[in-house]
Amino acid sequence: MQIRSERQTTSFKSKIKGIAERVAISFFFATFFITIFLMTCKTDIDKYLNIINIMSVDIKKANNDKVSIDLVKKQIINYPAYGTIYANLIIPSIDLYYPVYHGDDLDIMMKGIGHYAGSFFPGENGSILLAAHNNVHFQRLYDVKLNDKIILETIYGTFTYEPYDFKVIDATDEDALPINQGEEILMMYTCYPRTAVGYASKRYVVYSKLVEANYEKVKSN
Amino acid sequence: MKKLNLIKEYIYMFLISLLALLLISSLIFKFTILNSNYMINLLDNNNYYELLYNDIHKEMVNNIPSSGFNETIFNNIFDINTLKNDTKKILINFYNNEETNLDTSNLKITLEGNINSYINSNNIIASNKEEITNFINLIDKIYKDNVIPTSILNNYKDKIYKLNIAIIIIIIISLINFALVLILKRKNIKNYITIPLLFCAFIYFFAFIYIKCSVDINNLIIYNDSITLLIKEIFNNLIKYLIMIAIICIELDILVELIFRNKK
Numbered sequence: 001m002q003i004r005s006e007r008q009t010t011s012f013k014s015k016i017k018g019i020a021e022r023v024a025i026s027f028f029f030a031t032f033f034i035t036i037f038l039m040t041c042k043t044d045i046d047k048y049l050n051i052i053n054i055m056s057v058d059i060k061k062a063n064n065d066k067v068s069i070d071l072v073k074k075q076i077i078n079y080p081a082y083g084t085i086y087a088n089l090i091i092p093s094i095d096l097y098y099p100v101y102h103g104d105d106l107d108i109m110m111k112g113i114g115h116y117a118g119s120f121f122p123g124e125n126g127s128i129l130l131a132a133h134n135n136v137h138f139q140r141l142y143d144v145k146l147n148d149k150i151i152l153e154t155i156y157g158t159f160t161y162e163p164y165d166f167k168v169i170d171a172t173d174e175d176a177l178p179i180n181q182g183e184e185i186l187m188m189y190t191c192y193p194r195t196a197v198g199y200a201s202k203r204y205v206v207y208s209k210l211v212e213a214n215y216e217k218v219k220s221n
Numbered sequence: 222m223k224k225l226n227l228i229k230e231y232i233y234m235f236l237i238s239l240l241a242l243l244l245i246s247s248l249i250f251k252f253t254i255l256n257s258n259y260m261i262n263l264l265d266n267n268n269y270y271e272l273l274y275n276d277i278h279k280e281m282v283n284n285i286p287s288s289g290f291n292e293t294i295f296n297n298i299f300d301i302n303t304l305k306n307d308t309k310k311i312l313i314n315f316y317n318n319e320e321t322n323l324d325t326s327n328l329k330i331t332l333e334g335n336i337n338s339y340i341n342s343n344n345i346i347a348s349n350k351e352e353i354t355n356f357i358n359l360i361d362k363i364y365k366d367n368v369i370p371t372s373i374l375n376n377y378k379d380k381i382y383k384l385n386i387a388i389i390i391i392i393i394i395s396l397i398n399f400a401l402v403l404i405l406k407r408k409n410i411k412n413y414i415t416i417p418l419l420f421c422a423f424i425y426f427f428a429f430i431y432i433k434c435s436v437d438i439n440n441l442i443i444y445n446d447s448i449t450l451l452i453k454e455i456f457n458n459l460i461k462y463l464i465m466i467a468i469i470c471i472e473l474d475i476l477v478e479l480i481f482r483n484k485k
Contacts, residue, residue, distance in 0.1 A: 019478060022412060026419030029235050033242075033420075034427055049435050106283030133286040197289040197345055198336075198352035199359055 069156050071215065074125045080155070082117065087154040089113050089130065089188075094140040100152070104131050113137050119179050122152045122159040123213060126181040130188045134204070138190035142204060150186065150208050157215040161186045161208035168192050169203050176205065184210040230409070234416055237402060241417035242424055244395040247388040249462055254455060255385060257316035261309055263454055270301050270308070273447035277304075277367045280445075281360055288356055289345065294335040298328050299364060311369040318382045321374050325361050332357055367445070411481045415474050422470035429463040 038045070066078040067086065080086035080102040087100040104114025113132045120126030132138040144150070150161040169176040169189075177187055186208040191200035253259050264270065281295055307323055314321045336357070340347050347353055402413045438456050443449050 015482065022415050023419060025231070025234070025412075026238070026416045027423060029238050029416070029420045030423035030427070032235075033239070033424065106280065110283055110286065135289070136286050191287050195289070195346075196287075196349075196352065197340070197347045198349070199284075199355035200287065201349075201352060201355070 067155050069123045069215070071123075074123060076121050076124060076156075079121070083108060085112070086115070087122070087152050090151040090153060091144060091148060092151075093145070093148040094143050096137075096140065098132070098137045100130065104129075109133055109137075120181065120184075122154050122184070122186075122210075123157055123215075124181070125184050127177075127179045128152075128184070128186045129177060129179070130186070132188075132190055134190040134192070134194060134196070134200075138188065141188060141190050141206060142194060144206050150188075150206075152186070157213060159184075159210060159214075160212040162211050163206050163208045165207040167205045167207070169205055171201050171203055173203075186210070234413060237398060237413060238417040238420035240395050240398055242421050243391055245421055245466060247391045249459070249466070250384075251388050253458065253462070255316075255381065255388070257313055260312055260316075263451070263458075264308065267450055267454055269447055269450060270304050272450055273304055273308075273367065274301050276445040276447050277364060280363050280367065284356070284359060284363075290336065290339055294332065294339050295360075296335060298331045298335070298360075303327075304368060307368050311374070315369075315374050315378060316381070318378055321369070321378070323365050323368060325364055328364055329357055329361055332360055367447075411477065414477050418470045418474040418477070422467045422474070425463045425467035425470070429460060429467065432460055432463075 067080050068077040069075070070077055082103045084102055085099040086102050088097060089100050090097050099112040100115055101108045101112050102115055102117060104116050108114045109132060113130050115121075116129035116131065119129040122128060132141075134141070144163055144166075146163055148163060150163065152159045152161070167176060177189070187205055188208070189203045189205040192202040192204040193200075196202075277299075278295065282292055285292060311321050311323065333353075336353060339345070403410065406413050436456075438453055441449060441453055441456075443452050
């Protein structure tokens with residue numbers, strides 16, 4: 001009986017040992033494979049994970065409290081989040097007072113004036129492109145005249161512009177809306193003519209140059 | 222010599238484990254994102270078509286302010302059933318490696334009729350007919366680009382087809398190797414079954430943890446609400462399958478241990 005019991009105990013121990021061996025070997029194979037995989041593909045994995053996480057935006061948490069400007073480099077520090085308000089556009093001569101959003105997709109242009117994300121910001125000494133619909137926010141853009149004051153009240157400063165030119169261009173004429181750095185030009189455009197029906201093939205553009213910049217912090221609405 | 226044979230044994234075991242991982246992963250893809258029925262069921266079981274309808278309608282309405290019209294011109298130009306039929310047709314053609322083109326002539330004809338009716342009833346002078354044609358084409362493009370982005374699909378059609386061929390090759394190679402193991406490694410067959418199963422379980426469990434910790438899927442936004450919903454559902458399902466298969470591998474391993482427990 002004792003011998004049989006000893007044999008059973010030995011048999012049970014060897015089975016447990018066998019199972020433990022197989023688990024250890026599989027675990028070793030798995031960690032080896034994962035190490036080699038991460039060593040060879042880590043850059044690509046990180047790249048794709050970053051892309052996915054950039055697209056995971058909790059919009060409710062987006063805020064522009066840290067938007068500021070480096071006055072020496074003439075560059076924005078912490079750009080406003082896409083789709084958020086960063087300024088108000090004020091043109092007293094035509095009673096215009098509307099918010100300006102970062103971005104100019106159609107969703108934004110239903111709510112306010114869109115700032116083309118590929119253009120510079122006020123204070124960066126470059127071209128600024130603003131767009132809005134001609135029967136909503138830029139209804140009276142055609143009535144802006146030379147010497148009118150155009151004010152961009154941003155969250156980091158107030159900028160005043162004066163119009164110097166007005167043009168009617170083709171909707172596809174990108175050369176008429178150049179994005180350059182070196183001189184701060186504000187270009188505001190909308191559909192043309194005022195009574196256009198359907199998809200307007202022309203745009204009305206008001207070109208203005210910077211005449212005054214005031215960098216005290218302004219609270220946005 | 223004995224040690225060399227042991228090393229060769231372990232290397233072959235590792236390769237069989239890799240093959241098992243490749244086979245299971247291929248089958249996961251084959252029965253999910255590479256399967257048209259799976260995709261169609263996914264769309265049917267979530268409120269994808271309702272969200273898609275809202276996305277398309279909203280994008281069309283965004284073009285109203287600059288057009289001089291109002292929203293009534295979009296009445297009856299398309300509905301949820303049209304969307305469902307068009308989407309399914311595109312998906313099936315895509316998975317069968319056929320041309321993915323939409324026929325939107327009904328939409329354009331209805332829209333043109335609505336526009337003419339609006340112009341006449343509001344005494345609008347539309348001097349430039351070309352601008353109205355351009356507007357109709359723009360709305361048509363919005364519908365086509367949103368139902369299924371056919372330009373993107375056409376880029377991936379060939380890749381999906383090649384991937385399907387690769388999966389078939391993987392299945393054949395795996396079956397041949399497993400048959401060889403059954404014939405040549407009969408004495409050690411328990412190791413050649415349990416070790417690959419546990420290996421796959423560890424890998425899938427690690428992948429599940431890594432993806433869960435690295436990706437913020439809940440706040441994902443891609444293109445519009447309907448595409449975002451679709452991507453989130455596919456992602457969540459794949460993560461679920463990873464942990465399920467890890468558990469199944471462990472259960473199968475336990476089963477094999479029990480079957481072979483009395484054999485030497």
